[in-house]
Amino acid sequence: MSLRHALLGLLAEQPASGWDLTRRFDELLGSVWPAGHPQIYGELRKLQQDGHIVVDGEGPRGRKDYRITDTGLAEVRRWLIEVDVDHTFRLEPLLRSVFFWLLTPDELADYLEREAAFYHGLAQSFRKLAAAKDNGDFGFTPQTTSLRTTAEAGIRITEALGSWAEWANPRSPDDAV
Amino acid sequence: MSLRHALLGLLAEQPASGWDLTRRFDELLGSVWPAGHPQIYGELRKLQQDGHIVVDGEGPRGRKDYRITDTGLAEVRRWLIEVDVDHTFRLEPLLRSVFFWLLTPDELADYLEREAAFYHGLAQSFRKLAAAKDNGDFGFTPQTTSLRTTAEAGIRITEALGSWAEWANPRSPDDAV
């Protein structure tokens, strides 16, 4: 049920249409919480029925702008403060690691080298994003500050997984810790 | 479709029943890839239809032991080697961080202190598990070695998230890097 609250969170920032929200998910939340437009439009209808959002105005091409209500805002905040965090990982790369013994050392090394490269690249792009935000490229609004924090998590997790992939590689000795 | 391959991977180790597999998911994969028994029984039926597993013998109370076939083993290995890794995070704590700006500094600090404590505790239990495996408590089979590698990923990720929660805490100055 996180999509619901993610939508409310985005609408807490500013009114937006289903289309806008779909794009924001794509750009901003794509790697953390993917959501396609069918899911978003469906959830918006439910949020409206529950009084958490209202149609604020209509634009060209049947565009509908939604605005968050007071009860909607209270609901996101309740989620953040009171609802238990779901700490499940569900990272496919971790699941795969349970079965590494089914691979030959060479197959495993090839696999882990690809993984390490992937994570190092991703870490690099998170670092760039963080630097841009620190530099004030996106201003210093509270929202930007939150995204800076998210980027920091991205950096730390991808670095952790990148160095792990090197550590686990049977072909490279333990230079990487 | 990872459940399918996770089941094959577990059966590659030794024959087991749906019940056995359910327990193993609970103990071993609970935090990485949760799966309840209805899902497991359903998937076992499909795997059998596809010839990846066969019923090896029946026990008391209608127990059915499954054994992996050659095509099944080839299929897990194909998955590990050829199928693209799904790198999606879908970590609720990260999604939440996008909306931290909706909280007061005190609310955020309380939240992050709980998170930090949670991750430190989890990191500790991963470290214990890793130490036990290094100590040979579970022998030194290939399977155990793989699990040692998984545990290492667990340590690194939970430490990363724990230190991140401290770093992001507006109440504590940046002692934690």
Place this chain on the structure above:
DNA sequence: AAGCGCATGTAAAGGGTTACATGATTGC
């Protein structure tokens, strides 16, 4: 004989993805 753990399954509902379908507006 009661209670617990083993063992299997189905049904319903929810969450998420992919494919299909439609049409308006803008820019060239």
Place this chain on the structure above:
DNA sequence: GCAATCATGTAACCCTTTACATGCGCTT
């Protein structure tokens, strides 16, 4: 007039969770 983009929606399917249902075998 044509193409790209904006914009909404439905349908079908798959994956996952929760609740319901049943019965055997072992221990006390």
